[in-house]
Amino acid sequence: MEIKLKTILLTFDVEEFDLPIEFGKDISEDEQFEISKNGVEEVLELLNKNNIKATFFVSAKFSEKYPELIREISEDHEIGLHCLEHKDDYSKMGHDEAYEKIKTGKEIIERIIDKKIIGFRSPRLQQISYEILNKIGIIYDSSLNPTYIPGRYNNFFSPRKVFSKNDIKIIPISVSPILRLPIFWLAFRNFPLFYSKYITNRNKDFVCLVFHSWEFINIENMDLSRLIKRNTGKKLKKKLQKYIHYYKKEKFTTISSYLMIS
Numbered sequence: 001m002e003i004k005l006k007t008i009l010l011t012f013d014v015e016e017f018d019l020p021i022e023f024g025k026d027i028s029e030d031e032q033f034e035i036s037k038n039g040v041e042e043v044l045e046l047l048n049k050n051n052i053k054a055t056f057f058v059s060a061k062f063s064e065k066y067p068e069l070i071r072e073i074s075e076d077h078e079i080g081l082h083c084l085e086h087k088d089d090y091s092k093m094g095h096d097e098a099y100e101k102i103k104t105g106k107e108i109i110e111r112i113i114d115k116k117i118i119g120f121r122s123p124r125l126q127q128i129s130y131e132i133l134n135k136i137g138i139i140y141d142s143s144l145n146p147t148y149i150p151g152r153y154n155n156f157f158s159p160r161k162v163f164s165k166n167d168i169k170i171i172p173i174s175v176s177p178i179l180r181l182p183i184f185w186l187a188f189r190n191f192p193l194f195y196s197k198y199i200t201n202r203n204k205d206f207v208c209l210v211f212h213s214w215e216f217i218n219i220e221n222m223d224l225s226r227l228i229k230r231n232t233g234k235k236l237k238k239k240l241q242k243y244i245h246y247y248k249k250e251k252f253t254t255i256s257s258y259l260m261i262s
Ligand SMILES: [Zn+2]
Pocket: 013, 014, 015, 082, 086, 122, 123, 124
C-alpha cells in the first residue's frame, strides 16, 4: 500500500491520574502523580530513542508538582495547556470562572517552561468557549474527536481537517474518512496494530493521535473496566514503537510546527 500521509502528530496528555475517581474508585493523590510521572519517563525514552518530536498537553497541577520534568519535556517537545486541574468541569462553571482557571493554568506552565503556550486540549475533550481561548492567547485547540461513541462523543459531522472558528485553529483528533472510525487512545490500545496503521494510512495530510502518560504504566491490576486498563504499560510502549518504526521518522512533528507550515 502506498502511503500518502505526510505528517503524524503524536500527542500525550499529562495530568494527575484521576480517571479512577471518575469511575467512583479511590486513588491517592500521590499515586495519581506517581503513575503519570513514571509514564512520562517511558514516553520520553521512546521518543528520544526514535529521535522524534511530539506534543504534550499538561495540567498546571501536575506541572507544579514536577517542574523539572516539564522543563525537560519542553527542551525537545512542544508543551500545550491541558487545564489548571484535571477535575475541572467547565460545564459546571460560569464563563468568568472557566476563563480564570484556564488563564491561571496557562500562566503557571509558561512560568515553569519560560515559553509561550499556543495549544490547548481540554480534559475529557470537553467543549470549551473559543472566545476564552482566544482571549488568553491560545492559537489552536485539539479537543475535537470527530466521531460518534455513544454517551461520549457526538461529533460525527464535524470536520476532520484543520479549520478555524472564532480565530482559533481547530486540529481534530484523527478518525478514518467516511465511517469515522476512531484511532484515539482506547482504540489504539484495544484494536490490533494493523487497524491503527490502516486508519492512519487512509488520511492524507496529517493524523493526530492521543495518548496519556499513565497508559504507559501497567494498571491491569486496578479495579477498572477492561477496556480502560488493557494493554497498558510495556505492551503499549512496544506497540507504539512498532507503529513509529513503520513510518519514516521525518513524518513525526509537533502540532505547532505542523500548523506553521500548513
Ligand atoms: Zn486529560
